[in-house]
Amino acid sequence: MKRSVRVEASGQSGSVQELWLLVLALIVIDVAATILGLWKGFWWAILFVDFVLIVMLAERLEGRIALRHQESYKRVLALGFPLLLLVSWELIVGAEILSPRWFPPPSRIATALWDLTVTFDRFNETSLLGRPWLIPSRLSSEGLPGVWALFQESHLWATLSRVLMGFFLGALPGVLLGMVMGLNRTVRMMLDATMSAVYVLPKIAIFPILMLIFPNPFGEGPKVTVVAISAFFLVAISTMAGVRGIDPVYLQAGRNYGANRLQMFRHVILPGALPIIFSGLRLALGTALIVIVAVEFVRAQTGVGFLVFYHWQILVTEKMYAGLFVVMLLGVLLTYALQLIERRVMPWSE
Amino acid sequence: MIGPEMTTKIVARRANKIFPSVAGPVTAIRDFDLEVAEGEFVCIVGPSGCGKSTFLRILAELETLTSGEVRILPGADPSKPLNNVVFQEYAIFPWKTVIDNVAFGLQMRGASKKERYATADEWLGRVGLRKFAHYYPSQLSGGMKQRVSIARALANDPEVLLMDEPLGALDAQTRAVLQEELLRIWEASRKTVVYITHSIEEAVLLGDRVVIMTAHPGTNKAAFEVDLPRPRTIKTSSTAAFAELSGAIWEALQDEVRRAMASQL
Numbered sequence: 001m002k003r004s005v006r007v008e009a010s011g012q013s014g015s016v017q018e019l020w021l022l023v024l025a026l027i028v029i030d031v032a033a034t035i036l037g038l039w040k041g042f043w044w045a046i047l048f049v050d051f052v053l054i055v056m057l058a059e060r061l062e063g064r065i066a067l068r069h070q071e072s073y074k075r076v077l078a079l080g081f082p083l084l085l086l087v088s089w090e091l092i093v094g095a096e097i098l099s100p101r102w103f104p105p106p107s108r109i110a111t112a113l114w115d116l117t118v119t120f121d122r123f124n125e126t127s128l129l130g131r132p133w134l135i136p137s138r139l140s141s142e143g144l145p146g147v148w149a150l151f152q153e154s155h156l157w158a159t160l161s162r163v164l165m166g167f168f169l170g171a172l173p174g175v176l177l178g179m180v181m182g183l184n185r186t187v188r189m190m191l192d193a194t195m196s197a198v199y200v201l202p203k204i205a206i207f208p209i210l211m212l213i214f215p216n217p218f219g220e221g222p223k224v225t226v227v228a229i230s231a232f233f234l235v236a237i238s239t240m241a242g243v244r245g246i247d248p249v250y251l252q253a254g255r256n257y258g259a260n261r262l263q264m265f266r267h268v269i270l271p272g273a274l275p276i277i278f279s280g281l282r283l284a285l286g287t288a289l290i291v292i293v294a295v296e297f298v299r300a301q302t303g304v305g306f307l308v309f310y311h312w313q314i315l316v317t318e319k320m321y322a323g324l325f326v327v328m329l330l331g332v333l334l335t336y337a338l339q340l341i342e343r344r345v346m347p348w349s350e
Numbered sequence: 351m352i353g354p355e356m357t358t359k360i361v362a363r364r365a366n367k368i369f370p371s372v373a374g375p376v377t378a379i380r381d382f383d384l385e386v387a388e389g390e391f392v393c394i395v396g397p398s399g400c401g402k403s404t405f406l407r408i409l410a411e412l413e414t415l416t417s418g419e420v421r422i423l424p425g426a427d428p429s430k431p432l433n434n435v436v437f438q439e440y441a442i443f444p445w446k447t448v449i450d451n452v453a454f455g456l457q458m459r460g461a462s463k464k465e466r467y468a469t470a471d472e473w474l475g476r477v478g479l480r481k482f483a484h485y486y487p488s489q490l491s492g493g494m495k496q497r498v499s500i501a502r503a504l505a506n507d508p509e510v511l512l513m514d515e516p517l518g519a520l521d522a523q524t525r526a527v528l529q530e531e532l533l534r535i536w537e538a539s540r541k542t543v544v545y546i547t548h549s550i551e552e553a554v555l556l557g558d559r560v561v562i563m564t565a566h567p568g569t570n571k572a573a574f575e576v577d578l579p580r581p582r583t584i585k586t587s588s589t590a591a592f593a594e595l596s597g598a599i600w601e602a603l604q605d606e607v608r609r610a611m612a613s614q615l
Contacts, residue, residue: 252412253441257455257506258431267454271445348445348486 022057026050043097047088054084104318112318113325116155116307128307128326130154158302159292160330162220166227167288171281174232178239178280182273188240199237203230203287204294211299223295230291231284238280242273275349278342285338289331304330358423359510359542360386360409365418367404378404380567381418386510389540393553394561395603397610401568402546403438406514409544410435425509431455434508438515440495442487448498449474449483455506466505473501476535493524497531504535513545517552526584529555537581550599554578555587562602565610572602 033039033046058077065073086106092098093105100108116128130150138146151157181188181195207226211217214225246269254268296305308323342349362384369376378401386392396402407413408420410433422432434455442451449470450457456466474480477497487495496516503511517525529552536543536556547553553560554576562571576595578586586592 247439247441249437249439249441250443253435253437253443256410256412256433256435257502258458260458263458267446267458268443271443274445346445348447348488 019057019060022053022060026053026057029053039092039095040097043092102317104321108318109321109325112316113322116319116322126153126155126302128155128304130157155302155304155307156326156330158300158306159296159304159327162223162227162292162295162303163285163288163330163334166224166292167231167285169224170228170231170288171235171284174235174280174284175239175277177232178236178277179243179269179273181236181240182243183269195233195237199233203233204291207295207298218299223292223300226295227288227291230287234284234287235277235280238283239273239277242276242280243269245276246272271346274346278338278346282335282338285334286331289327289334293327356387356389358385359388359390360384360544361419361421361423362405362409363419365405365408365420366416367401367408367413368416377567379408380569382563382569384561384570386542386544388542391536391543391545391556391558392561393545393547393557393559394563395547395550395553395599396563396568396571397565397603397607398548399610400563400565400606402563403514405563405568406435406512406544406546409433409510410512422510429459431459431506431508433510433512434503434506436496436499436503436511436513436516438518440487440492440499440519442495442498442502444487447484447486448479448490451487451498452501452505454502459506469505470501473505476504477501477531491524492520493528496520496528500532500535504539504541508541510542510544513543515546515548518548525552530584532556533580533582550596550603551587554592554596554599555582555584560599562599562606564606566613571606574599574602 029046029049033042039046062070062073089103090105090107093100093103104112113128118133119127120131130153132150134150135147138150142149152161177191181191203226206229207222210222210225214221250268250272251264254264259267292303293305293308296303297309300306304323304326308320308327311317311319311323362382365379365382365384366377367379369378382401382405384392384394384405394402394405404413405420408415409422412435424430424432443454446454449467452470452473453461453466456469461469471480471483474483477500479494479497479501482490482494487498490498496519500516517528520528533556545553545556550560557576560574560576562573563569564571574595578589578591578595
């Protein structure tokens with residue numbers, strides 16, 4: 001039998017018998033494990049074997065799928081896996097193999113998410129999304145601004161506004177300082193060591209200092225500032241790297257074609273550094289989210305981080321998980337938004 | 351060499367370039383002399399590392415001279431740029447579309463969008479890239495990128511065109527095609543060109559004169575007039591006169607190449 005050597009071990013098309021054999025193996029193993037009562041002690045091992053079999057199955061399926069369906073096949077894999085994970089979770093907890101107390105099943109987390117949205121919690125006159133049940137009456141009395149004001153009271157907006165404000169307040173000066181450090185040798189030599197030292201300091205560690213500095217230690221000031229500082233250093237350092245990393249031949253071309261200082265910046269240095277600046281911004285956005293959740297754990301009466309920590313304290317784990325899910329969703333959506341901006345600003349990088 | 355009816359465009363007299371280094375100063379170019387007439391196509395050939403690119407960069411004012419004189423004489427129109435470089439690595443901006451790259455020099459000089467796009471479009475037509483005007487360089491092949499780079503230089507209409515091994519990174523077939531295109535474009539415009547290459551055949555095919563540079567430090571070795579008739583094409587390179595001249599140049603160059611290789615061991 002002739003076989004081509006492949007570096008990547010996927011895409012070989014299996015025969016139909018092979019596919020059926022794998023499906024059969026999956027069923028036999030799971031059913032046998034149920035009959036023998038192996039799930040209780042060895043659920044992780046069975047799931048692992050199932051996973052391996054599914055990977056083998058998908059690999060052999062890939063080569064049989066028409067080229068024009070490959071994109072949807074990829075999407076099915078990307079979305080199917082987490083779905084499968086959720087289903088297994090639901091079943092395993094449902095069978096009480098894992099404690100529903102510590103690992104509430106996804107269905108209960110979903111209900112908890114709904115709960116968080118439509119009900120108050122004890123300390124706050126607000127829910128995850130403000131008080132959405134007031135939207136119809138506000139809409140008729142005050143219009144869209146009324147709805148917006150309602151949303152601004154929500155936990156989601158508390159976190160989102162801190163992240164966005166901190167991110168912008170940190171990223172903009174970060175880009176500026178990074179540019180100066182990239183372009184001016186003296187400034188770079190003076191600041192580089194200090195920046196690198198402060199860069200490695202976990203920014204959450206300076207939160208107490210910020211609470212001392214601000215007149216209202218429990219207000220928004222220290223929270224936004226700690227996010228801004230985290231973003232600032234990340235963005236400054238990557239911007240500097242971006243400017244320094246521009247191929248000198250582009251600078252020479254710019255000079256040779258008569259660009260003055262401002263034109264050089266606008267047409268060569270800024271676009272040349274943009275890819276690295278954006279990777280810095282992506283990092284900074286992720287860090288901003290980490291920092292704000294940590295801050296909300298410690299010292300906040302609103303915000304998604306607060307929701308998670310509060311429900312840990314009163315041991316309502318499904319709401320805790322629901323909060324984590326929202327944090328995850330926020331991260332995905334913010335990253336996606338940044339990607340959209342990136343694609344608009346750098347159309348050449350596609 | 352330069353007749354009375356021709357005006358001098360480039361002068362280099364006793365040009366020296368010394369690079370400081372931790373191990374002590376390194377002389378890249380020693381007492382190099384060159385005179386190029388208006389409308390002349392001069393090729394500088396030498397072993398790799400002989401300082402020919404350094405000389406070009408001094409001409410382009412991207413590098414300073416240690417001593418001596420290197421000058422491009424301005425023409426009648428003072429608004430025209432003195433020189434533009436076609437770099438070996440293309441150096442066209444990946445973040446600009448093809449047409450914006452070609453229009454770059456004009457844009458830097460403050461030409462209106464309409465004006466510079468008209469000129470750029472004309473040059474894109476001449477290098478056969480009009481269809482790709484709104485592509486980004488990452489979507490182009492190496493040969494197309496270098497065409498953009500050449501069009502960018504010519505659209506800026508400099509007094510002197512400086513080319514630093516522009517075809518060095520291309521495969522043999524693409525190189526041959528671009529050599530013919532260069533011949534066609536140059537024979538139509540007769541711009542003063544200094545062309546750096548390590549290929550004797552390329553130098554003989556393109557140039558009016560081939561100047562040979564020695565290695566370590568770079569200085570004048572010999573110069574050959576290329577009196578092959580124009581217009582030339584790739585076919586010119588299969589004539590007896592071409593072979594004879596290439597042979598003579600190789601004769602003069604080979605000692606230098608061996609010396610350069612020995613010093614690298």
